Amino acid sequence: MNDRPALRSQRLNQVTQAAHSELDALVKSHAPFDSRENFARFVVAQYLFQAELQSLYNDPQLIAIVPDLAQRCRAEQARLDLADLDTEVPASVPGALRSPSLGEAMGWIFVSEGSKLGAAFLIKRAVALELSENFGARHLGEPAGGRAAGWKQFTRILDDLALSPEQDAAAERGAQAAFERFTELLKHAYAADTALA
Ligand code: HEM
16 A cells, blocks of 8 residues: 555554554443542553563563663553552453564554553543542553653654564554454453452
């Protein structure tokens, strides 16, 4: 196709746009800001997703590309949010990402980092539940140095990274798979309402 954007980050945006809209609608369908109980289910999904990505965020090969990668991980904040919300740390869900290629890994991290942009809207609504970046909604908090700056810095690295066409295709697959996985974890989190291990 000749309407493919020149920048990799924009291509990843393009190929995941429909998945993002669907996920956004699914999140909203669960009315996460109607009660702390509803919000806690959302945090369960966020925790599971971040916990699955923890090994990527701490991967030396990836840190060589994105120097502050480890500090960008939000698994710990999500775990603290669960405690704030009197919610047990959920058992892992089969099907987590394992040993992705470099391209795939970058696609997954793109989605995880991109979700911090939507978080700016979500944290404002969490205030109605008396939650904040210091209690219960820590994982939605503004990253050190600012949201926009952090995203720009990440996408610049992603866009400048030399990848083969195969690796580039793997990045697109990785980003799409990340949305599918988050969707699955979100469904699990709300379905498992009373049955969390
Ligand atoms: C697990 C992945 C993601 C989740 C769960 C997620 C969730 C959401 C939700 C629920 C909203 C709506 C907020 C509101 O209207 O109150 C939103 C908005 C937004 N998200 Fe995401 N998102 C994810 C990934 C991404 C990615 C990868 C990007 C960028 C590449 C992104 C960029 C944005 C932006 C810019 C907004 C602001 C409103 C808009 O333009 O639609 N998100 N996100």
